[in-house]
Amino acid sequence: MRLDSKVPAGPIEQKWTQHKFEMKLVNPANRRKYTVLVVGTGLAGASAAATLGELGYNVKAFCIQDTPRRAHSIAAQGGINAAKNYQNDGDSIYRLFYDTVKGGDYRSREASVYRLAELSVDIIDQCVAQGVPFAREYGGLLDNRSFGGAQVSRTFYARGQTGQQLLLGAYSALMKEVQNGSVTLYPRREMLELVVVDGRARGIVVRNLLTGAFESHVADAVLLATGGYGNVYYLSTNAKASNATAIWRAHRKGAYFANPCFTQIHPTCIPVHGDYQSKLTLMSESLRNDGRIWVPKDPDDPRHPNEIPEEDRSYYLEETYPAFGNLVPRDVASRKAKDQCDKGRGVGSTRMAVYLDFRDAIERLGRETIEARYGNLFQMYQRIVDEDPFTQPMMIYPAVHYTMGGLWVDYNLMSNLPGLFVAGEANFSDHGANRLGASALMQGLADGYFIVPYTVADYLARVQPDRLDGAHAEFRAAENAVSDRTRRLLSIKGKRTVDEIHRELGLLAWDKIGMSRNRKGLEEALSEIPAIREEFWRNLIVAGENEDLNQSLEKAGRVADFLELAELMAFDALHREESCGGHFREEYQTPEGEAQRNDEQFAYAAAWEHQGDGQAPVLHKEELTFEVVTPTQRSYK
Amino acid sequence: MGKTMNLTLKVWRQKNAQSKGRLETYELQGVDADASFLEMLDILNTQLEKRGEEPVAFEHDCREGICGSCGAVVNGQAHGPMRETTLCQLHMRHFNDGDTLVIEPWRSRAFPLIKDLVVDRSAFDHVIRAGGYITMRTGSAPDAHAIPVDKEEADVAMDAAQCIGCGACVAACPNGSAMLFVASKVSHLAHLPQGRVEANRRVLNMVAQMDREGFGNCSNHYECEAACPKAISVEHIAKMNREHLRAALKPTGS
Numbered sequence: 091m092r093l094d095s096k097v098p099a100g101p102i103e104q105k106w107t108q109h110k111f112e113m114k115l116v117n118p119a120n121r122r123k124y125t126v127l128v129v130g131t132g133l134a135g136a137s138a139a140a141t142l143g144e145l146g147y148n149v150k151a152f153c154i155q156d157t158p159r160r161a162h163s164i165a166a167q168g169g170i171n172a173a174k175n176y177q178n179d180g181d182s183i184y185r186l187f188y189d190t191v192k193g194g195d196y197r198s199r200e201a202s203v204y205r206l207a208e209l210s211v212d213i214i215d216q217c218v219a220q221g222v223p224f225a226r227e228y229g230g231l232l233d234n235r236s237f238g239g240a241q242v243s244r245t246f247y248a249r250g251q252t253g254q255q256l257l258l259g260a261y262s263a264l265m266k267e268v269q270n271g272s273v274t275l276y277p278r279r280e281m282l283e284l285v286v287v288d289g290r291a292r293g294i295v296v297r298n299l300l301t302g303a304f305e306s307h308v309a310d311a312v313l314l315a316t317g318g319y320g321n322v323y324y325l326s327t328n329a330k331a332s333n334a335t336a337i338w339r340a341h342r343k344g345a346y347f348a349n350p351c352f353t354q355i356h357p358t359c360i361p362v363h364g365d366y367q368s369k370l371t372l373m374s375e376s377l378r379n380d381g382r383i384w385v386p387k388d389p390d391d392p393r394h395p396n397e398i399p400e401e402d403r404s405y406y407l408e409e410t411y412p413a414f415g416n417l418v419p420r421d422v423a424s425r426k427a428k429d430q431c432d433k434g435r436g437v438g439s440t441r442m443a444v445y446l447d448f449r450d451a452i453e454r455l456g457r458e459t460i461e462a463r464y465g466n467l468f469q470m471y472q473r474i475v476d477e478d479p480f481t482q483p484m485m486i487y488p489a490v491h492y493t494m495g496g497l498w499v500d501y502n503l504m505s506n507l508p509g510l511f512v513a514g515e516a517n518f519s520d521h522g523a524n525r526l527g528a529s530a531l532m533q534g535l536a537d538g539y540f541i542v543p544y545t546v547a548d549y550l551a552r553v554q555p556d557r558l559d560g561a562h563a564e565f566r567a568a569e570n571a572v573s574d575r576t577r578r579l580l581s582i583k584g585k586r587t588v589d590e591i592h593r594e595l596g597l598l599a600w601d602k603i604g605m606s607r608n609r610k611g612l613e614e615a616l617s618e619i620p621a622i623r624e625e626f627w628r629n630l631i632v633a634g635e636n637e638d639l640n641q642s643l644e645k646a647g648r649v650a651d652f653l654e655l656a657e658l659m660a661f662d663a664l665h666r667e668e669s670c671g672g673h674f675r676e677e678y679q680t681p682e683g684e685a686q687r688n689d690e691q692f693a694y695a696a697a698w699e700h701q702g703d704g705q706a707p708v709l710h711k712e713e714l715t716f717e718v719v720t721p722t723q724r725s726y727k
Numbered sequence: 728m729g730k731t732m733n734l735t736l737k738v739w740r741q742k743n744a745q746s747k748g749r750l751e752t753y754e755l756q757g758v759d760a761d762a763s764f765l766e767m768l769d770i771l772n773t774q775l776e777k778r779g780e781e782p783v784a785f786e787h788d789c790r791e792g793i794c795g796s797c798g799a800v801v802n803g804q805a806h807g808p809m810r811e812t813t814l815c816q817l818h819m820r821h822f823n824d825g826d827t828l829v830i831e832p833w834r835s836r837a838f839p840l841i842k843d844l845v846v847d848r849s850a851f852d853h854v855i856r857a858g859g860y861i862t863m864r865t866g867s868a869p870d871a872h873a874i875p876v877d878k879e880e881a882d883v884a885m886d887a888a889q890c891i892g893c894g895a896c897v898a899a900c901p902n903g904s905a906m907l908f909v910a911s912k913v914s915h916l917a918h919l920p921q922g923r924v925e926a927n928r929r930v931l932n933m934v935a936q937m938d939r940e941g942f943g944n945c946s947n948h949y950e951c952e953a954a955c956p957k958a959i960s961v962e963h964i965a966k967m968n969r970e971h972l973r974a975a976l977k978p979t980g981s
């Protein structure tokens with residue numbers, strides 16, 4: 091199948107406006123006749139479900155947690171970008187667009203990124219009207235901060251809890267529609283299968299996490315907003331329940347998976363400290379506004395960091411990138427930290443950390459200002475590490491954080507399967523090979539509030555509501571498949587727990603499909619992952635039964651899918667013989683050690699089609715053409 | 728890496744709402760002091776699973792103190808002994824080698840038990856659904872700078888809005904009252920000019936729903952504030968009471 095991105099014709103600034111006009115509408119009286127399933131109630135899902143509900147569609151919203159307010163989006167700390175130019179520092183829609191395309195190392199679709207920048211301003215208006223308590227200045231207007239990869243201040247924030255406040259805004263809009271009767275909520279449900287009838291996505295099968303019942307839900311369109319797959323690596327900054335099952339099951343049913351190897355490693359996380367560790371904690375990137383990153387020049391310097399004088403410190407980012415300094419994009423900052431540690435210059439007991447120091451900022455701005463800006467982050471650090479960042483530098487190390495890859499979607503956010511839409515981190519869309527800070531919240535809300543409601547309508551206007559119901563053979567078959575698989579997981583009765591096998595997968599993925607990759611490692615990964623998968627299906631132990639709340643069983647299903655997805659990630663990483671953004675292939679670097687793209691051969695999104703177990707996936711390419719921004723070697727010097 | 732400790736755990740085990748529960752005793756050895764409380768429970772669960780027993784069910788997701796999923800009563804205190812700390816952010820270094828820890832679920836009429844340490848907190852959703860929002864349609868908002876908001880008011884709104892909906896306030900209250908939870912939402916919105924026009928309806932509907940869910944009355948024990956991992960102040964309850972009084976005195980519908 092040819093991959094048609096369906097980007098509308100016309101100048102980039104007019105594409106979306108023109109497209110909105112050309113899309114079909116559904117008559118208000120007919121909207122109730124259409125059922126739309128929204129799977130996931132994070133920023134993307136909650137905003138989409140609320141808006142589709144307002145418009146009058148019959149919406150069913152599903153999530154794993156007991157309430158939509160707990161989705162992983164709640165944990166986002168730093169902020170959300172918007173091209174408001176409230177700071178009068180030269181920002182514009184064009185600049186946000188440009189920064190995002192460049193930050194993504196020219197591996198994103200120009201037209202989609204432009205639309206994202208355009209919609210960013212509406213998001214802020216929307217959220218303020220909902221009562222999101224963004225930080226303000228004494229004049230009563232909104233405050234901004236800077237984030238990596240940009241030279242303007244365009245990030246809106248609510249202390250260190252921006253994701254929480256935005257999600258609670260979207261959640262409140264959603265609950266308003268639940269109250270109005272247009273949205274029905276299905277919490278504690280996990281989608282385990284997508285149902286395709288006559289080539290169209292027509293529904294899902296979910297497991298009721300309290301009773302174990304397998305429930306079919308029939309619809310005219312399905313929207314997946316189920317978040318990213320960073321938990322392939324076991325240790326990541328993602329919430330524990332974040333998983334790939336919904337998108338992976340859809341992939342197995344025919345939806346293409348794009349750029350699975352594009353994962354983001356965040357530079358400022360609390361380092362790993364023990365093998366019982368269950369997750370990694372992010373320290374918001376906003377810290378890099380005021381914190382300075384350094385390592386001792388002498389790797390064996392025995393002194394306490396406070397005692398190491400200026401001349402014996404290497405502020406390696408400021409030295410290498412004078413223009414951006416500590417605010418280089420994430421992929422660069424992460425890789426440079428790894429370089430330092432690989433050279434033996436790491437600090438702390440594991441030597442796998444670098445310093446992030448606030449001494450100068452505290453001197454310059456006073457403790458109070460720093461406390462107001464980062465108080466809760468400092469507190470979080472102190473809680474975990476038991477050291478006070480006000481009096482000694484933090485120690486940080488990169489950690490898996492975000493996945494740019496995801497299901498392939500066209501300009502309408504529809505996958506190659508008609509009727510299957512994908513929004514938020516779950517799609518591959520706008521960030522190319524590297525996402526800029528504060529842009530995921532922006533993308534999730536742009537998708538959910540402002541894009542999907544239009545494009546889903548356009549799709550629905552072209553299909554007739556019919557009387558398909560859950561008794562249809564495809565639904566029966568999907569329920570049986572899900573039930574068989576669940577029983578299989580329970581019947582292995584081996585010796586290793588889900589977490590143990592997941593950890594093993596994670597270590598392998600981190601070593602070989604992590605921050606830097608090479609042919610040998612990737613080939614090893616491709617032979618080792620199937621072995622772990624075999625071990626999983628032979629030696630797993632899951633206690634308890636299906637007909638009950640069974641958290642081990644839930645985890646087992648998710649890890650089973652991670653074990654398949656990890657292989658596709660390695661496959662994709664091996665095929666992409668270039669370095670770009672978060673995908674760093676050691677064989678392809680400039681003499682200064684920067685990522686070396688190969689635009690001639692790899693200026694495309696790689697969309698993989700599943701071919702059945704044990705078979706190599708088939709590659710479909712979406713060629714990326716740059717009409718507005720000219721790709722160059724990214725420079726942050 | 729850090730020092731380790733041996734613990735005696737007495738954990739509430741209950742298969743489901745219908746069955747009877749009891750405290751089960753487990754000995755746990757060599758727990759790293761740098762582990763979090765939930766990581767300590769992970770270690771217990773791995774041991775149980777290896778023995779072919781069912782692990783202890785407990786809720787968690789972010790493990791960063793923000794999603795509000797986790798929570799249990801530890802030695803009689805909601806979220807354990809540390810102030811302003813969720814269970815997931817509590818580290819074992821705050822306990823001593825040889826300690827006995829009694830770990831129980833939130834107990835409240837409005838939070839029926841599901842299994843072990845997991846309770847049903849959907850009553851909170853029902854209260855928000857009754858009015859915890861500003862009625863506006865996507866896309867209909869004016870420019871964000873159209874209405875300036877006093878910084879100090881916005882800061883107080885943010886203080887209230889930090890609620891993570893964990894339910895510790897209810898669990899800690901001798902009456903099982905949800906006043907702090909409801910007040911945090913009412914007060915957050917009451918400190919902002921947006922949505923002012925529906926403030927009366929909001930507070931009346933939310934409080935009425937709170938009563939219907941079976942939460943108890945507030946008799947000013949302030950245990951809620953002490954247990955709140957986000958240190959949300961009982962002053963927001965006073966704010967809500969003022970809002971409620973004003974709304975109740977108005978003729979209906981306004």
Ligand SMILES: Cc1cc2nc3c(=O)[nH]c(=O)nc-3n(C[C@H](O)[C@H](O)[C@H](O)COP(=O)(O)OP(=O)(O)OC[C@H]3O[C@@H](n4cnc5c(N)ncnc54)[C@H](O)[C@@H]3O)c2cc1C
Pocket residue numbers: 129130131132133134135152153154155158161162163164165166167168169170171252253279280281282315316317318327328329332333335336372491492513514515516527528529530531532534
């Ligand atoms: C610690 C941290 C800090 C961050 N800070 C920032 C920041 O400052 N700025 C920024 O822009 N971005 C930030 N990000 C990234 C951003 O938070 C996420 O990319 C974004 O919130 C994802 O939103 P989402 O709606 O796509 O998915 P999520 O919020 O992950 O929601 C997924 C939803 O899908 C549901 N779900 C998943 N699988 C299933 C299934 N099989 N069946 C049913 N339901 C399912 C879940 O229950 C949940 O409701 C941060 C990320 C992390 C980890």
Ligand code: FES
Pocket residue numbers: 786787788789790791792793794795796797798813814815816
């Ligand atoms: S797990 Fe999210 S608050 Fe504790």
